[in-house]
Amino acid sequence: MGHEVLIANEAELRGAVKLDLGVVEIVEKAFAALSQGGVVMPPILSMDLPDAHGEVDVKTAYIPGFDGFAIKVSPGFFDNPKIGLPSLNGLMMLFSARTGLAQALFLDNGYLTDIRTAAAGAVAAKYLAPGSVTTAAVIGTGVQARLQMAAAHLVRPFGRVLVWGRDHEKAKACAADIEKLIPVEAEAVEEAALAVRDCQLLVTTTPAREPVVKAEWLHPGMHVTAMGSAQAGKNEIEPKALIAADLYVSDRAAQCELLGELQHAIKAKLWTGGAPAELGDVITGKRIGRPSPGALTICDLTGTGAQDTAIATHALAAITAAGGGTLLES
């Protein structure tokens, strides 16, 4: 009793929290912490609501060096579009890691998740993409297709973007939006193979359950970030590509083995390398990143509670600095 909780809604968060190098830096710090000892990241609490064709996930993580820890609630109710509501929603809370008191509630409807997911793509590109990227490509035409290109551009200021999606009209709309977000020439291409062939940085952002990128399309001197697969059964990259690559990096080994691209390489008995490198290990120098300019590297992002703690910490600082949000007595 008697402490204050800051409450901010989606509009306030969109105003105060931008996809910029500050966000990339704090997410990078969270990944680095994952590579150190002391992180506590319990299994996801997951509940199905079959009557409503819904599900809800709750994630959290404690990271030494962060003053707070986030708890994120992510409902997915897949009949919502029938009544004009988005399927995905959610909110994030930040609690003091010293006292457990609630500090902030972010009614973000998933916005902070979008930002922290894109920021992880930037961290992967920063440490794994070739030093010089002139053309980036993105597979998929959703929110993350746009944001991943904007995030990667912060660390590799490429001038050209190729977009491929199953629906060419959506790919064109996505390319047009990317041109508004960042100073590039963006073009929708008719074949995924063409996008892959001509780029040095590829990001896949689809919910595919069959590979959309064939191993033979990949080439030396490129980096691939696969961020669409974060669930058992999902698969964007042909599994043998993970073995053909000079380096495969997970965001969190234990998650990628179950939910990421790696699950399929393990199932197909192609992956025999044991525990893969983690992005945090590359950041802290425990593992070597890109081995040479001509190497082929792949990074598998499934999303971690550590990123949520990072973005919620950043959001509290940003909203406070902006004088936004509503303070309520608990």
Add this chain to the structure above:
Amino acid sequence: MGHEVLIANEAELRGAVKLDLGVVEIVEKAFAALSQGGVVMPPILSMDLPDAHGEVDVKTAYIPGFDGFAIKVSPGFFDNPKIGLPSLNGLMMLFSARTGLAQALFLDNGYLTDIRTAAAGAVAAKYLAPGSVTTAAVIGTGVQARLQMAAAHLVRPFGRVLVWGRDHEKAKACAADIEKLIPVEAEAVEEAALAVRDCQLLVTTTPAREPVVKAEWLHPGMHVTAMGSAQAGKNEIEPKALIAADLYVSDRAAQCELLGELQHAIKAKLWTGGAPAELGDVITGKRIGRPSPGALTICDLTGTGAQDTAIATHALAAITAAGGGTLLES
């Protein structure tokens, strides 16, 4: 985007949500639902923060027939008293079970948990205590000692209460508070055995790890509700009492086997009865409650996510009816 969330703090909730028969009724409905099919109650998400001597639990449950589901966050930071803060805190959220949209945030600092826990004691007394209770007794002198007596009094209007605690001064203060809450004569007794001997309804509310109630003290024509044990290792009632009783009832069999009084009877190989009755089964008539006026019955309450969903649903209605809380755009 564009939906409203009701936010209420502890003071508003204390004003609008009272321990009354309405609360008992909705918690009873939740227990009855647990006995039917379709309830989804995932395992608790639990995270330790060893650096801060803290822990946080997240619970949820979906109950068919309720429009919403609660997610409850319960931090426990055990160094807080050193800096003048309570160890236990927490908040509760209510989400639509049809769309997953957040409906309400209750910054209750554990108040709603106190109320729903006491209400479960009333439900147990309603179905299991002798029809006529003239004297009730309570072991323990904390918040629940007071609330359990007030709750039980709603369904068994006894005139006398006996209180025992390890600290007799605290027992006297507790007895005085109970006299302010309900129209009874309350008295602190020097020996736990005396309190047990003279009552027809006993509630234990301690965090004991060794039994505070001996089996030989219990007698025919009484009911015992043990609500203090909700964690591995905790134990209030001598395990052989569970076997000696004419009926043992759990709130949720799977939880009591791990966290309740039952864990010790199972460990000691005294309990050989298989899955015990659940309170919901007694409410719905699937299992018989008190077998005779002279029987000895025991109910083991560990706390369920279903109660949280019930109290959060009730709180939203109560706050809305009172015109309280703050509506914020998500």
